[in-house]
Amino acid sequence: SHKFTFVHVAPKGVILREVGLAIPAAVLTNDTPKAAWLEGNRWVIVSSDCGVGGKASAWWLDSSNGEFKAIPGFASPPVENISGSRDGGFVALVITRFEYSMEDEIIAFDKTGKIKWRIKQDYSSSDSALFSPEGVTVTTSGQVAVVDNIQKRVQLFTGIGGFMKALKLESIWGREPNYPSEIVADKDDGVLVKDFNGAPPIVRMNSEGKVIGQFAPKHSDGRIIDAVRGIKVSPSGRVWVCDGECFIRVSDSGVADLVLGNAPKETVLGKVAALTVDQRARLYAVDERSAAVHVFDENGSPLHVCKPDAADFSGKLIMPDLSASSDGEVYLSEGIGSSDALHFIHFGSDGQRLGTKHFDLDTVKQQL
Numbered sequence: 001s002h003k004f005t006f007v008h009v010a011p012k013g014v015i016l017r018e019v020g021l022a023i024p025a026a027v028l029t030n031d032t033p034k035a036a037w038l039e040g041n042r043w044v045i046v047s048s049d050c051g052v053g054g055k056a057s058a059w060w061l062d063s064s065n066g067e068f069k070a071i072p073g074f075a076s077p078p079v080e081n082i083s084g085s086r087d088g089g090f091v092a093l094v095i096t097r098f099e100y101s102m103e104d105e106i107i108a109f110d111k112t113g114k115i116k117w118r119i120k121q122d123y124s125s126s127d128s129a130l131f132s133p134e135g136v137t138v139t140t141s142g143q144v145a146v147v148d149n150i151q152k153r154v155q156l157f158t159g160i161g162g163f164m165k166a167l168k169l170e171s172i173w174g175r176e177p178n179y180p181s182e183i184v185a186d187k188d189d190g191v192l193v194k195d196f197n198g199a200p201p202i203v204r205m206n207s208e209g210k211v212i213g214q215f216a217p218k219h220s221d222g223r224i225i226d227a228v229r230g231i232k233v234s235p236s237g238r239v240w241v242c243d244g245e246c247f248i249r250v251s252d253s254g255v256a257d258l259v260l261g262n263a264p265k266e267t268v269l270g271k272v273a274a275l276t277v278d279q280r281a282r283l284y285a286v287d288e289r290s291a292a293v294h295v296f297d298e299n300g301s302p303l304h305v306c307k308p309d310a311a312d313f314s315g316k317l318i319m320p321d322l323s324a325s326s327d328g329e330v331y332l333s334e335g336i337g338s339s340d341a342l343h344f345i346h347f348g349s350d351g352q353r354l355g356t357k358h359f360d361l362d363t364v365k366q367q368l
Contacts, residue, residue: 003021004033017064019061019066023047024057027047030050031049033047034046035061036084039084043062043063044084045060046076046079046082046092050078050097051097055075057070058113071113072113073114075115076107077096080095082136083185084138085138085144086142087111087142087159092106092136093135093136094107104130105119121133128166131150132148132151137184139189140187141207143156143189144161145157148180149179153169154193154205155167167205167209179196180195184233186204190212192204199216200214213253215252217248217256219259223264224310225243228243230242239252244316246260247261264290272286273288276323284322284330286322286332289316289317291320293330294306295328295351306330306347306351307353308332308353321334321344329346330346332344332345332347344356344368
């Protein structure tokens with residue numbers, strides 16, 4: 001059974017409190033709990049049954065004493081995204097799943113967990129229509145901001161659900177967004193938008209909708225940070241990202257200056273993304289985050305590590321292709337589904353990076 005813990009951490013990494021969340025197993029079948037800060041020590045935790053006809057469950061959490069109690073009478077479809085509304089309540093992007101279709105909706109809840117207002121999906125072409133929402137946040141002045149991944153815009157609504165305006169991202173950014181997938185509140189009524197696989201993937205806009213910064217988050221060695229677990233902006237305006245293993249604070253240019261947790265290290269083998277064995281029984285294992293290939297002899301003793309350049313890969317290795325020849329040379333690519341499945345990094349039998357390699361094989365994917 002799945003167990004979840006709320007961990008309250010100070011900005012420098014000191015753990016302030018850990019609270020085990022007594023969430024019934026029945027509502028943990030196909031979802032991961034989501035949390036949003038409301039005010040003071042008060043948080044809301046939601047967990048959803050994301051199946052057809054499923055519903056969300058919600059709890060109040062007091063981070064000062066660990067009190068965790070269900071919200072009485074809470075009624076909501078499954079929650080995809082949640083944000084505190086700065087008045088003690090919260091706003092959620094929800095999805096109702098039917099047998100052959102789905103319907104998005106924005107719902108605002110008050111500080112007792114009751115519904116205040118809701119905006120249903122609308123496929124009309126108007127700027128105010130909720131067409132294809134991908135994320136929701138509430139700005140510092142209480143405006144509700146929704147990012148649309150098909151219309152490629154940010155819609156702004158008042159705190160009571162009235163439409164204000166739509167920001168066309170292509171005209172504001174001066175380029176076509178790839179796939180706007182996340183939005184979070186920035187300081188001074190601004191917003192930060194994550195553009196999945198965009199160039200760059202993170203764009204900050206001020207309260208007037210003008211771009212004030214954009215970057216790809218990177219570790220200090222230049223390695224790309226895959227912010228797959230979210231982005232947040234602190235009250236002071238510092239951007240934090242999470243790759244699922246650690247929390248990273250980045251500068252205005254996107255370079256990490258503080259890491260809480262385990263940063264990727266080429267010298268340490270973490271989660272193995274791919275594994276292979278050569279004809280001499282040597283074992284090759286590639287780390288999901290660092291993309292370093294650790295080589296062991298047939299008894300499990302380490303021999304050497306094949307270290308890629310920081311710019312060789314764009315993020316975590318999801319389905320990499322890893323091969324080794326009989327003489328110990330290694331070939332590594334991002335593999336099926338990547339934007340560059342034909343591009344292999346080539347390492348010598350001593351682990352040294354020799355360059356890149358293209359093979360005259362399938363033009364869609366290549367597996368060695």
